[in-house]
Amino acid sequence: MSKIGKWLESQEAHDVLARVARSIMRHWRSTGLSLSLFPQDRRRDDPIDDLLNEIRSELSLFVLESRSRLQEMLASGDKNCHCYLKAAFINHQIDNVRGPDKDRKRYLHNRIADLLRKSPDFFTFVRNRQLLAFSMANESILIQPLSLEDIEGIPFPHDIVEELEYEHINKKDVLLKLAAYFWNQASNMWADKPVQVYLRDFVDWIGLHVSIKSMAKINRLADGDNPIDFVEDNQRRPDRECFDPELVKIWAQNFANRLSRKEKAVFHLRCGVELTLEDTALKLGLKGPSGPAYHEGKAKEKLRSFLRDLPWLSLDDLNEEAFSLFCDTLFSILKKSVPES
C-alpha cells in the first residue's frame, strides 16, 4: 500500500479529515455557498454524523484519486496551497454530485455520443484523451468547458420539447435537435464562432431542466431503449430561496468598513437619503457637484466588486429580501458618518 494510502487509514487522518468535513458542513450551513454541492434530498433530513462521514469518505477518496496531481502542487512550496486543495475538492464535488446517479448519466451520455457519431450533421472530437466534444462545423475552435453560469444561461427550447419529462426528451430526433440548439447557443457565446462543445456540458444542461421524478416512473421507452432516470431537479435551488440574515448584516458592516470617510458620507446621502449632487455637496461643505460624483462613483465601484461573488447579493443570484436587508443595514451604519448640520 502507498504511503498516502497507509496514512489515510490512520486515526490521525481520520481526525484531520473529520475536522475538514466539519468545516465544510459549517460553511455549507452558514453561507449556502456549498449547498448545491450536495443532493437536495440529503441536506436536511440525514443525521449530521452520516453526512460528516460521507464527506470524510469522499475527501479520502479524492486525495487517493488525485494524489499525483496534488503531489505536484503541494510539493511546490505554495504557502497558501490549502486554498488550492479546497478549491480542487469543491470542483470535484460539483462534478460528482450534480446527478445523484452517475450510471444513469453515463447511459444518456453514451446514447447521445452514439447518435452524434452516426449523424451526418455533427462532427465529434476526443479532447484531453477522453472527453467527447461535438460541433456542427468541420472547422471549429476548442473552447473551455462551460461553467455553471454559462449552462444556466441557455434557456430550454420549449418549441422542440413540449414537456420537460424524460420520456419526451430521450428520443433520437429530439436529442439531435437539442444538441444542434445547444451547439448554436454555445457558438453564440463565442461571438458566433463555430465551437467544439463538450458532450458532458450538453448532458449537464439537459439535467438542469428535466425532472428526475418523472423519469423514475418510466419502465420502457417508446423507441425501445432502456429507461434512464438520472437527473435531479436543479431548477429549485434552496440556497437561492433562503438566506442567512446575520451573515448579510455582517457583510454590510464589512462593506461599510471598506469605504473612506468621504465615500461613506456621499454614498449615504446620494443612495440612502437620495439627495441631488448639489445638495450633497452643500451638506458636506464641498464646493461643487464633481466631488460627490467622484466619491459616489468610487463607492459604487467598490460595491459591485464586493457583491460579485456573495450568495444572495450578486446580480445573477439576487434575493430581493436579502439585498433590502443589506441596504438597510448599510445605510444605518453610514448614517453615522454624515456630519450634523
Place this chain on the structure above:
Amino acid sequence: MFSRKLALSLAKQYRTCPPQDIKDDPSHRKNVDHHLAICPYCATQEPDPAGGGWEELAEKLQDIFSSSPPAGEAGRLRSEHGKPAPGKFYFVRPELATWRSGYFYNPPMVLLLSAGGGTDAVSDDILVAQTYHDSSLAGPGDLILASEQTQWGELFVECWNTYTLRAANLGAYVGQVSPEIVAAVKKLGQDPGALPDWAMSPRPFTDHDARIYFRELEVEVGYTFASSAIEELMEDPPAGEAGMERPRLRLAYSSPQQLRDSIKEKAPGTRWARESITMEEALVLAQLPQEQLALAADETDRRTFPANLILLQDGRIKTFKPIRFEIFSEQLVSGGMETSGRVFELPENLSGSMLLCLFEVEGQRAVASTECEWDETTGSFFAEFKIEGDAEGKMALAVVCDLSGETHE
C-alpha cells in the same frame, strides 16, 4: 461543471486572505483586525484553529509527499532545474507576502519570460507573466495550459499581466514549458486574439462577468509584487505604514539617477531643482524646458499649473511630456491639507494610470500625499497631505501609465 462565481470567491481568498500562521501571529494583530473588518469570508468564519482543517490536511500531505518526491520526468527536472531561464515556472518567494490596505497578498506563481533587458537593465531583472491555477477564470488573452505542458498541473498564463521582478525574488521552481509556449505568451501579450490553434479559447467577457473582477484582483497582485521588487531597488523606499499604503511604481530602473538619465534622453533639457531625490520625486519634480511647457499652455482663463505625463513600456520610459492641472479647492484640515482638482490634456483611452502627488514645502523636502484618489476618465483628483498649517509651498503632479497594461482589459 464549475461555477465562475465560486471560483472568484476562492480566488479572492487564495490571493488576499492571510494564512492561519499569520492570523495567529501577534505581530500581525493590527493588520489582521483590519482584514477581519473588511473581509466577508474571514469575518464570517467561526474561530477554528488550523483554518478548519484544510491547512492541517495540506501540511500533512506535503509531509508525506516530500518524503517521496514526484516520480518521473517532473521530479527529475525539479531537482535539476538550474538557473532561472525563460519558460520556467516559479513561486515568488513566500517571505515577500505582504499587507496592503487590509489585504494579505500571497505570492503568485509566475512564468519567466525573459532575463535581462535593454542596455540600462539591471543584470538581475527578469520579466515574468503571472499565472493562476483555476482555468475557469481564464478570459480572452489568457493562455490555458494542460498538465502535460507545464509538468505541474493545468493552469493559465495571464499574458497581459507581465512585470519585472528580480531573479532573487523567485522562490520554489515548479515546472517548465517549451520555447514555443513562451513565444505564444509573448505574442498574446501583444495581441489578445493571437491564440495558437492548439489552445482552448476562453469565452469572451459578458456584462458583470466574474472574470472582470478576477482580473482586477490579479492586477493588484502583480502590482504588489512588482512594486515590492522595485522598492528594493529604490535608494529611499517609503517607510512605515503610511508608506505601505501609498501607490508604488513599476519601474525598471535601478536608481533615481538612472531614471533621470532616461527622462533626459526622452526630454532633453529637463532639470531638477535638487540633486538628491527619490524615484517618485524624479518623475514628479522634473521641470521640462520652457519651450515644451509653452506648447502645453492653457489658452482659457483657467489658472493652471504644469504637470508631467509619463508613459511607460514594461517599466521603462517611453514618453515624457507636459500636461496641466487646475486646483478646485485647498482646505486646511486637522493635521494637514486636502486638495481637489482636475488634470487636463490626458491621452484618450488612458487606462490603468496612477497619479503621483507631492507638496513642495519651501526649503524642505517634498511631502508625498497620504491619500490620493484619481479618476483617469475625468482627470479629477483628491489628495491629502500631512503638513503644518502654515507651511508655504506648491503642489506638483505626475500621471504615470504603463502602456504594456493597456491591453489588459
